[in-house]
Structure formats: C-alpha cells, structure tokens
Amino acid sequence: MTIPASFIQELIARADVVEIVGRYVQLKKAGANFMGLCPFHGEKSPSFSVSPTKQFYHCFGCGVHGNAIGFLMEHAGMGFVEAVHDLAGQYGLQVPEDDASPEERARAAGQRQKQATLFDVLEKAGEAYRKHLRNAPGAIDYLKRRGVSGEVAKQFGIGYAPAGWRALASVFPNYDDPLLAESGLVIVSEGTQGVNAEQASEGEARRYDRFRDRVMFPIRNVKGECIGFGGRVLGDEKPKYLNSPETPVFSKGRELYGLYEARAAFRERGFALVTEGYMDVVALAQLGFPNAVATLGTACTPEHVQKLFRFTESVVFSFDGDAAGRRAARKALDAALPYANDVRSMKFLFLPTEHDPDSFIREFGADAFARFIDDATPLSRFMLEAAREGCDLATAEGRAHMTSNVRPLWGALPDGAFKRQLLGDIAGMVQMGVEALNELWGSTAGPRNAPSSASAPTSRYRNDGDRTASDGRYGGKPSQSRPPSRGRVLPLTRPDLAVRLLLSNMTEWEGLSHEQHAMLCDLPGEHGRLFAWLDSQLHEHGAQPWAALREGLREQPFEGLATRLMTAPDGGPIGDPEGDQAADAARELRSVLDFMLDDRLKAQQSEAIAAVGTDPQALERYKALESRRLTLRARLKSNTDTA
Numbered sequence: 001m002t003i004p005a006s007f008i009q010e011l012i013a014r015a016d017v018v019e020i021v022g023r024y025v026q027l028k029k030a031g032a033n034f035m036g037l038c039p040f041h042g043e044k045s046p047s048f049s050v051s052p053t054k055q056f057y058h059c060f061g062c063g064v065h066g067n068a069i070g071f072l073m074e075h076a077g078m079g080f081v082e083a084v085h086d087l088a089g090q091y092g093l094q095v096p097e098d099d100a101s102p103e104e105r106a107r108a109a110g111q112r113q114k115q116a117t118l119f120d121v122l123e124k125a126g127e128a129y130r131k132h133l134r135n136a137p138g139a140i141d142y143l144k145r146r147g148v149s150g151e152v153a154k155q156f157g158i159g160y161a162p163a164g165w166r167a168l169a170s171v172f173p174n175y176d177d178p179l180l181a182e183s184g185l186v187i188v189s190e191g192t193q194g195v196n197a198e199q200a201s202e203g204e205a206r207r208y209d210r211f212r213d214r215v216m217f218p219i220r221n222v223k224g225e226c227i228g229f230g231g232r233v234l235g236d237e238k239p240k241y242l243n244s245p246e247t248p249v250f251s252k253g254r255e256l257y258g259l260y261e262a263r264a265a266f267r268e269r270g271f272a273l274v275t276e277g278y279m280d281v282v283a284l285a286q287l288g289f290p291n292a293v294a295t296l297g298t299a300c301t302p303e304h305v306q307k308l309f310r311f312t313e314s315v316v317f318s319f320d321g322d323a324a325g326r327r328a329a330r331k332a333l334d335a336a337l338p339y340a341n342d343v344r345s346m347k348f349l350f351l352p353t354e355h356d357p358d359s360f361i362r363e364f365g366a367d368a369f370a371r372f373i374d375d376a377t378p379l380s381r382f383m384l385e386a387a388r389e390g391c392d393l394a395t396a397e398g399r400a401h402m403t404s405n406v407r408p409l410w411g412a413l414p415d416g417a418f419k420r421q422l423l424g425d426i427a428g429m430v431q432m433g434v435e436a437l438n439e440l441w442g443s444t445a446g447p448r449n450a451p452s453s454a455s456a457p458t459s460r461y462r463n464d465g466d467r468t469a470s471d472g473r474y475g476g477k478p479s480q481s482r483p484p485s486r487g488r489v490l491p492l493t494r495p496d497l498a499v500r501l502l503l504s505n506m507t508e509w510e511g512l513s514h515e516q517h518a519m520l521c522d523l524p525g526e527h528g529r530l531f532a533w534l535d536s537q538l539h540e541h542g543a544q545p546w547a548a549l550r551e552g553l554r555e556q557p558f559e560g561l562a563t564r565l566m567t568a569p570d571g572g573p574i575g576d577p578e579g580d581q582a583a584d585a586a587r588e589l590r591s592v593l594d595f596m597l598d599d600r601l602k603a604q605q606s607e608a609i610a611a612v613g614t615d616p617q618a619l620e621r622y623k624a625l626e627s628r629r630l631t632l633r634a635r636l637k638s639n640t641d642t643a
Contacts, residue, residue: 003081003084003095003096003619004096004621005343005616005617005620007093007095007096008069008084008182008612008619009141009616010093011069011084011087011088011093012055012067012068012069012612013133014091015055015067015068015069015087015090015091015095016052016055016068017050017051017055017056017057017067017068017071018034018050018052018070020068020071020087020090020420021034021036021050021057021068021071021359022034022050024039024075024076024263025037025038025039025048028046028051030049032051032052032053033049033050033051033052034050034052035047035048035049035050036047036048036050037267037367038059038061038062038064038267039075039263039267039311040059040062040064040074040075041059041061041062041064041267041313042268042270042312042313043061046225047059047061048060048061049061049362054614055067055068056481056614057071057617058143060123064236065610066610067609067610067612067614068087068456069083069087069141070083070609070610071083072086072087073609074310075310075311076223080609080622086223086226087448089116090616094592096250102111103224109638110194111611112180114168114179114248115248115249116181116304117179117507118183118247118249119225119226119227119249119250121172121179121180121183121185122170122183122218122226122227122228122229123226124184124248124462125168125171125183125185125229126157126159126216126218126226126229127161128159128170128171128214129159129161129218129229130157130159131159131317132159132160132161132162132167133153133158133159133160133215136160136162138233138234139160139215140233142215142234143158143215144438146279146282146283146358147283147286147287147358148177148282148283148286149286152282152285152286153282154284154458155261156218156258156261156281156285157217157218157220157226158215158216158217158218158282159215159216159218160213160214160215160216161209161212161213161214161231162212162213163213164209164211164212165208165212165342166178166207166209167209167212167510168185168186168209168235175207176207176470176483180207181207182247182248183244183247184210184228184229184244184245184247184250185209185210185211185229185244186207186208186209186210187207187208187209187210188206188207189206189207189208199633203547205602209244210231210244211231211242213233213234214231214232214233214234214242215231215232215233215234216229216230217229217231217232217257217282219229219243219244219257219296220251220259220260220261221249221255222259222260222263222307223260224260225249227244227247227249227250227255228240228244228247228249228255229243230243230244230252230257230296230297231243231276232278232279241277241278241297243296243297243536252295252296252297252298253298253303253304254301254307255296256274256293256294256296256304256307256308257278257294257295257296258281258292258293259282259307259308259311261285261287262281262290262291262292262293263311263461264311265291266291266311267311267312269289269290269291270312271291271312271314271315271316271373272291272292272308272311272312272314272315272316273289273291273292273293273316273318273343273349273373274292274293274294274295274300274308274315274316274317274318274332275292275293275294275318275357276294276295276318276319276320276328277294277356278294278420278557279358280294280318280356280357280358281290281293281294283357283358283361283431283555284357284358284361285356287361287362287366288361288366289357289361289366289369292357293308295474296342297365299331299332300317300328300331300332300335300336301335302338302473303557304333304335305335305336305339306333306339309332309339309344309523313343313344313345314344314345314346315336315345315346315347316346316347316348316349317329317332317336317346317347317348317349318349318351318357319348319349319350319351319354319631320350320351320353320356321350321351321352322353325351329350329382330386332348333348333379333382333383333386333409334380334409334412337379337383337409337412337413338412338413338414339414340379340413340414341414341416342416342417342418343404343419345378345379346375346378346379347377347378347379348377348378348379349372349373349375349376349377350377351372353424358370360372361535369611374641378419380422380425382421383406383409383410383422384406384425384429385441386405386409387402387406388402388405388406388429389404389405391405393429393430399429399430399431399432400430402429402430403430403432403440406426406439408534410422410423410426411441415493423438431587441511461643471534481617485576493563494522494592494595495520495527495596495597496527496565497588498520498527498531498563498589498592498596499527499531499565500529500533500565500566500574501588501589501592502531502589503546503562503565503566504546504551504566504577504585505535505577505582505585505586506534506537506538506543506544506545506572507543508585508586509535509538509543510538510543510588512593515597516593517531517535519593519596519600520582520593520596521535526558526561527558527561529557529558530556530558530561530562531554533556533558535551537549537552539561546566546574549562550562550563550566559611591636594632594635594636595634595636598629598632598633598636601625601628601629601632602629603626604621604625605622605626605629608621608622608625609622
C-alpha cells in the first residue's frame with residue numbers, strides 16, 4: 001500500500017504532537033515548549049521536550065526525536081502504515097491508498113471497520129461486566145479476600161460475568177449478531193452440551209455466553225482498547241482461567257495482560273516484571289509493584305519479549321520454582337536470547353514452590369520481594385545452567401554434552417560484547433580454549449535467529465582467519481614453530497571482517513559500488529580512516545598484496561587495528577586467499593557489506609520518518625529505502641538458505 005505524500009503532510013499539519021504525546025507522557029508547560037520524563041529511557045529529571053510550534057519531540061537525554069507519527073511508531077510499537085491509520089482515525093481522516101485496487105481498498109476499509117466495531121462490542125461488554133460486579137457479593141468477596149481494593153479494581157476495569165447462559169442478551173438486544181461470536185463473547189454450538197432444554201429445541205439458535213460466573217479482567221492493547229477478556233472462577237472449578245479465543249483483534253501470543261496499565265511504571269521502576277496470571281498482576285499493583293504484566297495462558301514468545309523492549313531495557317521473568325515453572329522459564333529463555341544485546345538486562349526469578357508473588361509479599365513484605373528481584377538469576381547464568389543440566393562436567397562426555405547443548409543458545413544471541421564474554425565463560429566450563437571452541441563450532445555458531453539485521457551469520461572464517469589451515473593462514477602448511485595462542489580471541493564485528501577481507505584481497509575494493517565505498521569510509525573511528533586510506537592506496541599504487549600494504553601502514557594511526565585483524569592467533573600473518581578460497585572470501589565480503597548496508601538504510605529510514613512533516617520528500621525517501629531493504633533482505637535470505 002502506498003499512502004500519498006500529500007496526505008502525510010496534511011495529517012502532520014492537522015495532528016497536535018503535544019496532544020498525542022500527552023496521552024502517554026505527563027507534560028508540563030516550560031516556556032514555549034512542554035517537558036516531561038522521557039518514555040524511552042528511565043530518568044528522574046525531565047529532559048523530554050515537545051514543541052507545539054515545530055510539532056516535534058526531542059529528548060536531550062537519549063537523543064530520540066520525531067513527529068506524531070514517529071512517536072506512535074516508537075512508543076506504541078506500530079508500523080508506519082498502522083501509525084498513519086491510527087493518527088488519521090483520531091482526527092476523522094480517511095487514508096487514501098495510491099496503488100491499491102478498489103477491491104483491496106474495500107477489503108482494507110472493511111477490516112478496519114470490523115476491528116473498530118469489535119472494539120466497541122468488547123468495550124460495551126466490559127461496561128456491563130463492571131456494572132454486574134456492583135451487585136455480585138460473591139465476586140466482591142473474592143476480590144476482597146485477594147486484597148484487591150476498589151481503586152485497583154477500577155484501574156484494571158475488573159468486572160463480573162453473571163451465571164446465566166445468556167446474560168449478554170440484556171446488553172445486546174440482537175443476541176444473534178455474528179459480531180458477538182467473532183469477538184469471542186458468545187459461543188455458537190452445533191450440539192446441545194451446555195445448552196438448556198429451551199435453547200436445545202429444534203430451530204433455536206444454540207448460542208450462549210462464553211464467560212459465566214467469573215471475575216472478568218479486560219485485556220487491553222497498548223492504546224487502551226479492549227481486545228478480549230480473561231475470566232477467573234470464584235471457586236475451584238475447571239478451567240480456573242478462561243481467555244477469549246483468537247479474534248481479528250486479539251492474539252494471546254502477542255499480547256500481555258497489564259501492559260497498558262504498567263507502561264509508566266516500567267520507567268519509574270526501571271524494569272518490567274513478567275508473571276504468569278491476571279491476579280499476579282493485579283495483586284502486585286495493589287502491593288506496590290505496578291510494573292507487572294502477565295502472559296495470557298501461553299508460553300512467553302519472542303513477540304512478547306520484543307514488545308516489552310519497546311518500553312524498557314530491563315525485564316525480570318517470574319516463575320514458580322517447581323518443574324512446570326522451570327519448563328516455562330526455559331521457553332522464555334529461548335524467546336529472550338535473540339534480544340539479549342549489550343544494553344539490555346534480563347533476569348529469571350524463581351519463587352519458592354509454595355508461593356506466588358501475592359502470597360510471598362504478604363508473608364515476607366514488599367522489601368523482601370524487591371530483594372528477591374535484585375538477586376534474580378541473570379540470563380547468562382540461567383542459560384549456562386540450562387545447558388549444563390544433566391551433564392557431568394567432571395567427565396569429557398559431560399563436557400562434550402554441554403558443548404552441544406549450549407551451542408544453539410549462544411548462537412541465538414546477537415553479536416556484541418555480551419555474546420563475546422559468554423564465549424569465554426563457556427570455554428572455561430567445558431575446559432576448551434576459545435580458539436578450539438571457535439574451530440569446533442565454525443560458522444554455525446553465529447546468531448542465526450537473532451532479530452532484524454543482527455541475524456547475519458558469523459564469518460565462514462574463524463577468528464584465526466582460516467577455514468582449513470591450522471596455522472591461521474589462508475592455505476599453506478601448519479606452522480610447526482609457533483605454539484598455539486591460548487589467549488581469548490573474540491568474534492569479529494562486521495567492520496572488522498570487512499577490513500580483513502579487503503586487506504587480504506585488495507582487488508575486491510575496485511568492484512565495490514560508490515555507495516559501499518562511502519559506507520565504509522564513513523564508519524566511525526579507526527575503521528573509517530583505514531578504509532579511506534585503502535581507497536587512496538588503490539588510486540596511487542593499484543591493488544597490492546597484504547605484505548606491501550603492511551609496509552605502507554607503518555606509523556598510521558590505524559596500524560594497530562589492521563595488524564591485529566591480519567594476525568593469526570599463533571602470531572603468524574594471515575595470507576592472501578587463492579583459488580576457491582578467494583571466491584569464498586569474495587562471496588562473504590558481499591554478504592557482510594549487504595548486512596552493513598541494511599543497517600545503514602534502516603538508520604536513514606529513521607531519519608526520513610523524523611523529517612516527515614517538515615520535508616516534502618521525506619516520505620518518498622522512506623518508501624524508496626524500504627523497497628531497497630526488501631530487496632536486500634530477500635538476497636540475504638537467499639544467500640543464507642543456500643550457504
């Protein structure tokens with residue numbers, strides 16, 4: 001779908017960024033602008049500025065900035081098209097679509113209308129449940145016994161579904177409306193189970209309320225719209241909890257209960273606490289931990305983790321200490337690993353088997369629970385514990401077993417300092433050198449399933465720069481004179497790998513595009529200066545082997561970077577590739593540069609989105625960049641699949 005640039009300009013002009021941001025951030029007038037606490041990073045003093053004249057927001061602390069569309073994308077986790085539609089809907093504007101057929105436009109409009117109607121239906125049911133709670137002494141007594149105050153019940157919109165089979169018929173006069181079934185409020189049954197005699201009579205529609213005699217917890221999306229319900233029985237009947245089914249507006253694998261209510265608390269407390277049930281969230285909010293959310297009767301998914309990291313850089317997963325809790329934690333670990341970068345913190349909290357968060361706090365106090373959270377198991381330790389489970393590290397067999405277990409876990413991590421440090425820890429536990437572990441794992445230890453561009457496979461060449469030669473050089477015989485190095489050798493970054501591949505085969509520089517040249521020369525620090533120097537050397541002297549380049553590098557400020565990357569672990573030089581190795585190196589260079597270019601285009605997209613509203617061409621740039629990224633990602637996927 002293509003949205004005309006003229007409409008984007010009109011939308012930006014019509015929208016009030018102060019109003020949009022003010023729905024999520026408490027703003028106070030400060031001169032010509034408004035100030036508040038930044039919703040994108042934790043801070044105690046407001047550095048987040050919103051300008052009504054420029055229709056722009058900017059944080060002086062973390063540097064995030066943009067317009068109303070950018071704010072919805074960054075804060076609510078929307079895509080560009082979704083943010084445009086959401087903002088347009090708030091101002092009563094219809095979004096035109098340039099390249100959509102009349103049928104596609106009609107279908108999209110119908111889908112949006114249906115979603116809006118389902119929101120209305122669910123909200124109307126929620127209002128009815130809240131009214132029923134006032135006249136439901138059993139439900140009120142249950143909530144009081146769980147320590148839930150009226151204020152917290154109101155905050156979460158808690159209600160009660162009466163015991164009758166068709167109580168919603170008094171709320172929706174047209175009880176046969178298909179939307180009631182599509183929203184998950186009503187069940188349409190082909191048989192007679194759960195239907196009284198009158199309903200089961202021939203010709204009578206077998207329809208009845210899904211939720212009956214249950215305390216009702218509305219599930220809201222990040223915009224506060226009701227998308228479903230969770231119902232809890234008052235006694236010990238089964239199932240204890242009942243969720244809405246999957247609908248056009250609700251998917252339990254992507255939604256978190258309490259996220260809408262907890263977002264501000266994430267910033268205040270500095271972390272999100274992920275629990276296992278609705279009552280955990282409500283009770284924790286009551287007892288001083290309003291930063292809790294819960295999965296919806298399903299294991300924690302990558303979508304859950306990704307959504308949380310849109311609001312905070314620190315997540316604590318809370319589980320029961322029994323076997324089921326450990327299994328749930330293991331699934332959460334798998335979901336979390338691709339997002340465990342250098343600036344994020346993830347911990348795993350295991351409560352005593354006889355306690356949930358509510359009972360623990362009531363018995364030991366909020367301070368004890370806070371200390372319990374502080375002492376929770378870091379992701380790194382839990383990952384290693386999970387990998388070594390059932391492995392006797394006193395034996396070679398047990399260490400080999402752990403090596404096999406930990407390989408896919410470590411490989412799921414995005415590249416960075418955290419991943420590199422863990423490699424040394426793993427090597428120590430299995431009593432192998434880092435170089436030996438790299439050699440054993442080879443290229444498949446890379447972050448294959450990490451998100452976005454972090455999924456780039458690691459180099460086919462080990463840290464010693466060779467796939468076949470034990471002396472760390474491309475080809476040649478193993479060195480007999482130098483003992484292997486036992487120091488820690490870290491995996492290469494993409495700029496590092498580009499340096500090594502181009503210094504090893506300078507002729508490849510001639511085949512790069514102008515854009516690739518500019519991208520490499522614009523890299524920060526020593527990498528960019530080294531590539532600029534390499535470009536000048538090619539123009540002055542033509543392609544040279546590494547031995548000649550090494551002489552020209554002497555006393556250059558980036559000499560240390562180049563020699564480090566071109567030195568094998570045993571201290572010998574990495575030679576120039578020949579034959580099949582040269583072809584492999586050339587293919588790998590193209591792959592590395594594609595990943596780097598994808599990162600560069602992504603950054604340019606962010607700049608384009610921030611400029612929409614002030615630059616008439618910004619939207620077109622964004623579209624062109626997205627088209628290029630799609631082509632790049634398709635090529636990268638094809639290369640990975642055939643590697």
